[in-house]
Amino acid sequence: MIPDLGKYAGPVLSAYGVAIVLLVGLVVVSIWRARKVKAALEWIEGKRNG
Amino acid sequence: MSIWEYANPKKFMGWTAPLVPWLFGLAGACLIVGLVWGFFLTPDDYKQGSTVKIIYLHVPSALMAINAWFMMLIASLIWLVRRHHVSALAAKAAAPVGVVMTLIALFTGAVWGQPMWGTWWAWDPRLTSFLILFLFYLGYIALWAAIEDPDTAADLTSVLCIVGSVFAVLSRYAVNFWNQGLHQGASLSMDKADHVANVFYIPLLVCIAGFVLLFIALVLLRTRTEIRVRRMSALIARTRPTEVTT
Numbered sequence: 001m002i003p004d005l006g007k008y009a010g011p012v013l014s015a016y017g018v019a020i021v022l023l024v025g026l027v028v029v030s031i032w033r034a035r036k037v038k039a040a041l042e043w044i045e046g047k048r049n050g
Numbered sequence: 051m052s053i054w055e056y057a058n059p060k061k062f063m064g065w066t067a068p069l070v071p072w073l074f075g076l077a078g079a080c081l082i083v084g085l086v087w088g089f090f091l092t093p094d095d096y097k098q099g100s101t102v103k104i105i106y107l108h109v110p111s112a113l114m115a116i117n118a119w120f121m122m123l124i125a126s127l128i129w130l131v132r133r134h135h136v137s138a139l140a141a142k143a144a145a146p147v148g149v150v151m152t153l154i155a156l157f158t159g160a161v162w163g164q165p166m167w168g169t170w171w172a173w174d175p176r177l178t179s180f181l182i183l184f185l186f187y188l189g190y191i192a193l194w195a196a197i198e199d200p201d202t203a204a205d206l207t208s209v210l211c212i213v214g215s216v217f218a219v220l221s222r223y224a225v226n227f228w229n230q231g232l233h234q235g236a237s238l239s240m241d242k243a244d245h246v247a248n249v250f251y252i253p254l255l256v257c258i259a260g261f262v263l264l265f266i267a268l269v270l271l272r273t274r275t276e277i278r279v280r281r282m283s284a285l286i287a288r289t290r291p292t293e294v295t296t
Binding site for chain 1: 074081085089090094099100101103104107108111146147150153154157158161162164165264268271272274275278279281282285286289
């Protein structure tokens with residue numbers, strides 16, 4: 001499945017591995033923080049209104 | 051309706067809510083197609099061998115690292131001139147995305163450079179200006195975190211952003227200014243003779259589209275979060291005196 005990367009397999013796979021981990025990490029952290037802040041704001045607004 | 055009305059926090063939250071999931075979906079689709087195409091279905095380069103596959107990460111991330119700073123510059127100028135809070139918060143939201151893009155560009159550049167140039171790093175004009183841009187990103191994020199008053203933080207970070215723009219320009223054009231570094235010229239050009247071969251070029255364009263869409267999706271999502279944080283701080287500040295008296 002993986003193409004024959006020859007003697008450059010290390011650099012190519014490490015570039016893809018690190019970049020994908022960083023991108024996925026950024027997306028996960030951004031979504032997690034967005035949900036956390038949204039829930040906290042709803043709780044504060046609910047407490048204030050109710 | 052004036053374009054500035056879209057920068058009203060309430061309106062901004064309204065029009066961005068349905069857009070963000072679509073942007074994430076489109077970005078994911080472009081990235082999967084572009085990266086799978088580039089990694090599995092393109093041939094090795096006759097000079098660089100399989101390391102050419104790093105181009106699908108290195109070029110789009112470097113492009114976004116520079117353009118993220120320019121987006122922050124425009125948002126900062128809008129803040130300084132028109133005092134739109136959403137623009138200051140959008141600049142703040144873009145910085146962590148820009149720093150990750152810069153980190154990816156620096157890392158993939160280093161692992162690509164080692165087998166091609168025989169070194170992980172050289173004090174080449176483009177590489178050095180990119181490292182300074184990375185440090186400016188960190189300084190920008192640290193400055194936002196260090197100042198409690200959001201308007202003062204927005205003012206000072208906007209000034210820092212204007213200063214850092216010099217290095218964003220240098221990162222883009224350093225190879226044209228100083229023709230002495232290791233780094234090659236632009237991989238993309240309007241002149242067909244200058245840019246990479248079509249077999250690499252088309253999947254590269256798909257990857258660039260994916261990175262651009264991902265950047266927009268992340269900035270919108272993170273700006274929405276910053277608006278909510280600001281609203282939360284305002285509500286807490288308003289309720290605090292009541293709690294003290296009761």
